[in-house]
Amino acid sequence: MEILFAAELEARLSRIAAQTGKGPEDVVRELVANYLDHDEWFRQEVEKGLASLDRAQLVSHEEVRRQLGRILGSQ
Numbered sequence: 001m002e003i004l005f006a007a008e009l010e011a012r013l014s015r016i017a018a019q020t021g022k023g024p025e026d027v028v029r030e031l032v033a034n035y036l037d038h039d040e041w042f043r044q045e046v047e048k049g050l051a052s053l054d055r056a057q058l059v060s061h062e063e064v065r066r067q068l069g070r071i072l073g074s075q
Contacts, residue, residue, distance in 0.1 A: 003028070010024075013027060013028065
């Protein structure tokens with residue numbers, strides 16, 4: 001697979017590769033792998049949320065406020 005980058009993006013990639021002591025190809029591989037991992041995780045979490053909605057497992061507005069208040073220490 002070959003991917004062409006705009007000159008500015010390629011320069012940024014080369015700079016990052018040089019700073020990290022890696023080849024540009026290695027940096028791209030890591031970035032793509034990280035992106036795909038995150039995308040897969042995100043899609044799974046969305047599916048979980050949609051499944052909760054289908055089961056009518058909802059949280060009221062007031063319960064969300066209470067939980068956020070506890071987390072943020074405002075209660």
